[in-house]
Amino acid sequence: MVQVKMTVNGKAASGDVEGRTLLVQFLRENLHLTGTHVGCDTSQCGACVVHVNGTAVKACTMLAAEAEGAEVVTIEGVANADGSLNTVQQAFQDHHGLQCGFCTPGMVMTATALLKENPNPTEAEIRDYLEGNICRCTGYHNIVKAIMAAAGQDVSRIAAE
Amino acid sequence: MPKDHGIGASPKRREDLRFLTGNGNYTDDINLYGQTYVHFLRSDVAHGRLNKVDTAAAAAMPGVVRIFTGADFAGVGGLPCGWQVTDKHGQPMQEPGHPVLAQGKVRHVGDPIAAIVAETYEQARDAAEAIVLDIEELPAVIDMKAAVKDGAPKVHDELTSNLCYDWGFVEENKAAVDEAFKSAAHVTTLELVNNRLVANPMEPRVAVGDYNRSTDESTLYTTSQNPHVIRLLMGAFVLGIPEHKLRVVAPDVGGGFGTKIFHYAEEAFCTFAARQLKRPVKWTSTRSEAFMSDAHGRDHVTKIELALDKDNNFTALRTETYANMGAYLSTFAPSVPTWLHGTLMAGNYRTPLIYVNVKAVFTNTVPVDAYRGAGRPEATYQLERVIDKAARELGVDPIKLRRQNFITQFPYATPVAVEYDTGDYVATMDKLEQIADLSGFAARRKASEAKGKLRGLGVNCYIEACGIAPSNLVGQLGARAGLYESATVRVNATGSISVMTGSHSHGQGHETAFPQVIAEMLGIDESMIEIVHGDTAKGPMGMGTYGSRSLAVGGSAMVRATEKIINKAKKIAAHLMEASDADIEVKDGKFHVAGTDKSVAWGDVTLAAYVPHNYPLEDIEPGLEETAFYDPSNFTYPSGAYCCEVEVDPDTGRVTIERFSAADDFGNIINPMIVSGQVHGGIGQGIGQALLEGCVYDDNGQLLTGSYMDYAMPRASDVPFYTVDHSCVTPCTHNPLGVKGCGEAGAIGSPPAVVNAVIDALHSAGKTHVTHIDMPLSPNRVWAAMNA
Numbered sequence: 001m002v003q004v005k006m007t008v009n010g011k012a013a014s015g016d017v018e019g020r021t022l023l024v025q026f027l028r029e030n031l032h033l034t035g036t037h038v039g040c041d042t043s044q045c046g047a048c049v050v051h052v053n054g055t056a057v058k059a060c061t062m063l064a065a066e067a068e069g070a071e072v073v074t075i076e077g078v079a080n081a082d083g084s085l086n087t088v089q090q091a092f093q094d095h096h097g098l099q100c101g102f103c104t105p106g107m108v109m110t111a112t113a114l115l116k117e118n119p120n121p122t123e124a125e126i127r128d129y130l131e132g133n134i135c136r137c138t139g140y141h142n143i144v145k146a147i148m149a150a151a152g153q154d155v156s157r158i159a160a161e
Numbered sequence: 162m163p164k165d166h167g168i169g170a171s172p173k174r175r176e177d178l179r180f181l182t183g184n185g186n187y188t189d190d191i192n193l194y195g196q197t198y199v200h201f202l203r204s205d206v207a208h209g210r211l212n213k214v215d216t217a218a219a220a221a222m223p224g225v226v227r228i229f230t231g232a233d234f235a236g237v238g239g240l241p242c243g244w245q246v247t248d249k250h251g252q253p254m255q256e257p258g259h260p261v262l263a264q265g266k267v268r269h270v271g272d273p274i275a276a277i278v279a280e281t282y283e284q285a286r287d288a289a290e291a292i293v294l295d296i297e298e299l300p301a302v303i304d305m306k307a308a309v310k311d312g313a314p315k316v317h318d319e320l321t322s323n324l325c326y327d328w329g330f331v332e333e334n335k336a337a338v339d340e341a342f343k344s345a346a347h348v349t350t351l352e353l354v355n356n357r358l359v360a361n362p363m364e365p366r367v368a369v370g371d372y373n374r375s376t377d378e379s380t381l382y383t384t385s386q387n388p389h390v391i392r393l394l395m396g397a398f399v400l401g402i403p404e405h406k407l408r409v410v411a412p413d414v415g416g417g418f419g420t421k422i423f424h425y426a427e428e429a430f431c432t433f434a435a436r437q438l439k440r441p442v443k444w445t446s447t448r449s450e451a452f453m454s455d456a457h458g459r460d461h462v463t464k465i466e467l468a469l470d471k472d473n474n475f476t477a478l479r480t481e482t483y484a485n486m487g488a489y490l491s492t493f494a495p496s497v498p499t500w501l502h503g504t505l506m507a508g509n510y511r512t513p514l515i516y517v518n519v520k521a522v523f524t525n526t527v528p529v530d531a532y533r534g535a536g537r538p539e540a541t542y543q544l545e546r547v548i549d550k551a552a553r554e555l556g557v558d559p560i561k562l563r564r565q566n567f568i569t570q571f572p573y574a575t576p577v578a579v580e581y582d583t584g585d586y587v588a589t590m591d592k593l594e595q596i597a598d599l600s601g602f603a604a605r606r607k608a609s610e611a612k613g614k615l616r617g618l619g620v621n622c623y624i625e626a627c628g629i630a631p632s633n634l635v636g637q638l639g640a641r642a643g644l645y646e647s648a649t650v651r652v653n654a655t656g657s658i659s660v661m662t663g664s665h666s667h668g669q670g671h672e673t674a675f676p677q678v679i680a681e682m683l684g685i686d687e688s689m690i691e692i693v694h695g696d697t698a699k700g701p702m703g704m705g706t707y708g709s710r711s712l713a714v715g716g717s718a719m720v721r722a723t724e725k726i727i728n729k730a731k732k733i734a735a736h737l738m739e740a741s742d743a744d745i746e747v748k749d750g751k752f753h754v755a756g757t758d759k760s761v762a763w764g765d766v767t768l769a770a771y772v773p774h775n776y777p778l779e780d781i782e783p784g785l786e787e788t789a790f791y792d793p794s795n796f797t798y799p800s801g802a803y804c805c806e807v808e809v810d811p812d813t814g815r816v817t818i819e820r821f822s823a824a825d826d827f828g829n830i831i832n833p834m835i836v837s838g839q840v841h842g843g844i845g846q847g848i849g850q851a852l853l854e855g856c857v858y859d860d861n862g863q864l865l866t867g868s869y870m871d872y873a874m875p876r877a878s879d880v881p882f883y884t885v886d887h888s889c890v891t892p893c894t895h896n897p898l899g900v901k902g903c904g905e906a907g908a909i910g911s912p913p914a915v916v917n918a919v920i921d922a923l924h925s926a927g928k929t930h931v932t933h934i935d936m937p938l939s940p941n942r943v944w945a946a947m948n949a
Contacts, residue, residue, distance in 0.1 A: 018283070028190075033183065034183070034190035035182070037364070039363045039448065041447045042449075042869050044869035047363060076183040085178070089181040092177070092181055093177040093178070096174065096834050096835070096837075099416070099670070100362070100413075100414065100416040100668030101181075101185050101413065101668070102362075102363040102416060104180050104181060123882075124878075127877040128878055134363065136418070136874070137838075138842050139843070
């Protein structure tokens with residue numbers, strides 16, 4: 001067992017983990033931050049995306065020990081200070097960008113990273129950026145629309161509600 | 162001006178708040194005090210005799226609590242099948258046993274052999290590697306047609322063959338159908354495969370079993386679309402636990418698409434082991450495990466023939482289908498290729514004579530059962546493909562051929578035993594032509610060709626039978642269950658309402674949409690109404706969510722219960738206002754005496770029901786809580802017309818979806834935003850089936866597509882924005898809301914449009930030798946077909 005220390009959602013966090021413990025396990029099992037989900041075991045689905053030192057990372061593809069000293073942000077840490085939904089979260093609700101909700105935390109974290117890198121992405125850029133995030137419910141229509149809206153684009157002319 | 166509340170409005174979903182902030186409560190988020198973890202050791206061969214399972218070394222590994230094998234389940238029932246199909250000779254299907262853990266033989270890769278319970282998941286997995294298996298590998302049967310040949314290895318030694326049933330429908334019509342083919346002016350024949358799929362809800366299955374020593378009660382937390390059904394099947398048929406001592410909870414569930422309907426071995430195991438060990442037992446599937454343990458979908462091999470007269474009227478249809486059951490009968494597997502498939506073969510058309518033959522076959526593969534659409538996509542795909550092929554052979558416009566043969570009079574009794582109550586197929590086709598901008602296609606094709614791409618347009622229609630189902634009818638057809646739904650409307654003293662529904666929401670937004678209905682009926686604010694679902698301890702027996710039934714059946718139960726509430730509340734209001742209850746009207750959250758300015762507020766009536774000081778106690782009981790069970794009198798028949806435009810790269814065979822349009826008739830709509838979302842998702846899955854997805858076994862029964870590295874799930878860049886429309890409305894005539902259901906339409910209606918479009922693209926380049934390509938239309942397959 002090794003002891004790891006990191007900052008998660010602005011608070012100091014530490015715990016004893018095995019060398020093989022994944023960051024996502026540490027978040028879910030040690031810190032009880034169950035908003036970060038596990039949807040696959042091959043680093044494909046993106047349900048576990050969190051931000052590590054400001055970069056979107058699949059938490060199933062990083063050992064907890066590798067996050068020693070890092071600043072980690074999970075879906076539980078992204079809402080506005082007053083608890084209201086932030087711009088990306090609100091856009092997902094406004095545009096029905098989620099159904100079962102399981103891929104949603106990863107989608108929100110990935111979309112947030114995209115908009116940080118590219119504040120005004122095209123539809124094609126959004127679709128490409130979501131390459132590592134799988135949703136089975138929405139057919140992606142309202143996810144892409146929500147991200148465009150979060151970027152401040154007019155989505156009123158996108159086909160159908 | 163769109164409505165902002167009640168029926169027809171699109172309020173933002175209330176469930177989104179918890180999902181967007183990481184506060185969802187999925188089964189894997191549940192951890193119980195003293196919990197143990199189970200890992201299943203699964204067969205890595207497709208077929209073998211299980212001579213010995215030596216667990217001695219593994220049992221001594223650190224943290225191991227106990228290792229279970231098939232021998233531990235000798236006195237426990239097998240997993241039951243919920244539907245018995247009768248074959249064309251009047252004999253019941255062959256129904257093999259389905260043990261919780263393998264006994265004597267393993268029959269598919271992934272068949273569970275041993276269950277290792279340990280203090281941690283890692284310890285359980287480590288111990289599994291120390292189990293020594295002696296499996297005598299046997300030849301596997303994978304191909305369905307080979308499996309039913311004489312001398313083929315048998316999946317189940319105790320059965321006479323690998324043929325589960327040979328079903329003819331309608332058997333009495335067969336001679337007349339054959340005769341019609343002899344006199345046909347034209348016959349079009351098509352052989353096709355409806356590819357095997359894996360449902361792949363993003364949340365893998367999870368089960369947590371718990372046992373309360375003080376009350377002798379078992380609780381199972383599970384990723385289910387129908388917790389009451391699991392309680393009945395597992396309690397009565399597997400473990401022998403009476404329902405009053407068994408609670409099944411399905412909390413937030415991360416997508417279902419059919420594969421979370423069924424009762425699985427892991428659920429029974431965790432419940433059983435928790436009783437044995439007197440500790441909670443948790444299992445969380447990995448995705449790799451899901452590929453070899455979740456029931457798969459589709460997997461039909463079909464020959465379809467369409468007969469037409471000299472005027473291009475459809476005169477007869479004949480099909481022969483091999484349907485894969487996999488190694489065991491999953492819960493509703495036998496019904497999918499029969500009653501959910503054969504009954505839909507009339508489609509939207511006046512074909513007077515239809516005969517459907519289905520041979521269901523056991524193979525050494527994962528069990529196959531319902532996946533979004535379940536039987537209806539298979540029916541739609543073959544019918545709409547053969548019509549397109551016929552149009553090409555006859556040199557007529559495929560839309561015109563469809564229109565010419567549309568059913569236009571309703572109700573319409575098909576020759577395959579169902580009666581469509583309403584529909585307007587001309588209207589949905591008209592709407593489709595408009596929203597898909599068919600008139601602009603020629604210009605778009607020219608633009609694609611200028612880029613060196615081929616462009617094709619494909620259209621199809623669909624009809625589905627939803628809102629399943631009339632219990633007396635499905636009982637005659639072999640269902641071992643009723644298919645009603647329940648609702649309890651509990652009005653609290655201060656006027657808020659808890660609705661306990663047997664429907665289960667796993668993405669469909671019931672918590673938002675269902676209150677819209679009750680709010681409309683009572684004239685109160687939606688925020689006063691809470692939907693409670695997914696817990697057998699909280700609501701009456703319910704049948705759950707599948708077959709696009711939640712609103713049509715569950716919503717109808719809710720309406721009936723609310724009507725009872727209104728009737729009783731009117732009596733209370735009449736008493737409070739010293740009026741006759743016949744004169745009471747409900748409007749805007751108040752009870753009015755008709756023709757007067759007297760009224761009493763909703764909250765005053767509800768308070769009087771629970772504080773009955775001034776109350777007609779001699780006539781009615783205190784309290785305001787009503788339950789209704791609704792059993793539909795017919796299926797509902799959503800229908801629509803879909804259009805896909807593709808580009809094909811002639812150098813690589815790569816297909817891209819350029820436009821996709823859907824015009825649906827779902828009857829009345831409660832929440833248009835949610836309905837559109839359901840259609841989007843279905844289309845996404847349909848495009849996945851058509852272009853990307855396919856579950857592949859090698860000849861030895863090894864699963865080659867066992868992870869997202871190999872099984873191509875549709876990504877955001879594989880699909881376009883869709884144009885969807887549900888403004889064509891012919892209300893259902895037999896349920897109180899006039900609703901038909903929208904959950905499966907997209908997945909049913911989209912695959913043929915994609916394939917029709919690709920064939921059209923190839924023909925535009927003179928590749929007229931290509932009359933069909935089997936899904937998924939991978940670049941490899943398309944290129945090979947073009948260059949054959």
